[in-house]
Amino acid sequence: MKVVSLEDVLGTEHEVDGGNWISRRLIMKKDNMGYSVNDTIIKAGTETHIWYQNHLESVYCIEGEGEVVTLSDNKVWPIKTNQLYALDKNDEHLLRAKTDMRMVCVFNPALSGLEVHDENGVYPVDDSK
Numbered sequence: 001m002k003v004v005s006l007e008d009v010l011g012t013e014h015e016v017d018g019g020n021w022i023s024r025r026l027i028m029k030k031d032n033m034g035y036s037v038n039d040t041i042i043k044a045g046t047e048t049h050i051w052y053q054n055h056l057e058s059v060y061c062i063e064g065e066g067e068v069v070t071l072s073d074n075k076v077w078p079i080k081t082n083q084l085y086a087l088d089k090n091d092e093h094l095l096r097a098k099t100d101m102r103m104v105c106v107f108n109p110a111l112s113g114l115e116v117h118d119e120n121g122v123y124p125v126d127d128s129k
């Protein structure tokens, strides 16, 4: 059993600044849960290109408003507080934040906790034990 507070992560290497977003990594690979959990703020007015080719992600919006555009079909998915989107096909997408958006992000497989996107919006596979 463990309890993690957001305050435990703030100001550490597990509070990761991705430019358009700040991700606070609460549960990581080292915790051996098989997934990771982040509390992420997406900054108002930003558009981020993301393509998690190596991960599935569920994103639960607990505050704010924006939209996701899936690039395979150019479909626009409005997202507001209390809505979750699941990238169940490793969907390449744009994330646009109208206001600051606070998101609870669950990744499978787990992130090591230090990742930032590469130039294609991808996180690498973490092969380390």
Ligand code: 9YT
Pocket: 018, 021, 023, 024, 038, 039, 040, 042, 050, 059, 095, 103, 105
């Ligand atoms: C919602 C989203 O994918 N934002 C980018 C950051 C990522 N979720 C993370 O590392 O928390």
